[in-house]
Amino acid sequence: MNMHEPERPLLEVDGLEVSFAARRRTRTKVLKGVSFDIRPAETFGLVGESGSGKTTIGRAVLGLVPVQAGTITFDGERIERAAPRRRRELSRDLQVIFQDPYTSLNPSFSIGDTLMEPLIAQGTTVREARGRVGELLERVRLPADAADRLPREFSGGQRQRVAIARALALRPKLIVCDEPVSALDLTTQHTVLELLLEIQDQTAVSYLFVSHDLSVVRAMSHRVAVIHQGELVETGEADQVTARPEHPYTRALMLSAPVADVHEQRRRRRELAQETGAS
């Protein structure tokens, strides 16, 4: 490839609109013309407060909610209205890790069966799939004997490692990470985030990384988009958006994030009060 030619994005979302049925035959617009792209091996962070529409963007990319307008192009293919069969095929390249490791794993499946399921569904032989389970457990640093055990025998952090291993089973190009560490304590959050970074270094997978936590998004992402009431109000390099936020909402989001220093916390509260008082 020519070094000066920009790489084709892996995912392009353009003018995405999603609405849900509300009362009295009206619809609520949850996404209002959302556009962004993600390059190969890039982490694109989406940050915004609860209800802003982050999860809906991830779900639209995965084909889990109907799209009213706009396009979603994945690896050169329009997928916003892909048929169910094509969707199943696309799951080879497009995977997800959900927030809650307690509900996202089938409690009656052993870890080995959980990891084998996507492989068998895509036509891998049982013998090959067993071998791959060992590799996957090693990659997420779980012991080989985890394969024979049930999810209830594992902690939240270990379960999230299983969910990561399952998402990796088919060697996807993009993983939608929807609040992947929000249900974990701080130390466990750190090790899971480190694992995601290490996997990206090794596999060049891209992440669409959704979180309400700006510090987590900043630590993980190359570029960041800030979503507010269904609209992307600011998109840019992670350092730029977090160090020099341009949009008032981004500034408010930054100022309201908790910090370890109590004096800094108070200073930010005053600044936030001034900002919101002024607007």
Ligand SMILES: Nc1ncnc2c1ncn2[C@@H]1O[C@H](COP(=O)(O)OP(=O)(O)OP(=O)(O)O)[C@@H](O)[C@H]1O
């Ligand atoms: N299936 C649905 N039917 C109706 N309304 C929905 C549906 N899914 C989401 N919504 C609404 O869309 C809005 C955005 O929800 P979404 O889950 O995308 O937000 P979010 O930013 O991910 O918030 P959170 O962090 O709380 O999950 C919310 O007002 C929510 O109530």
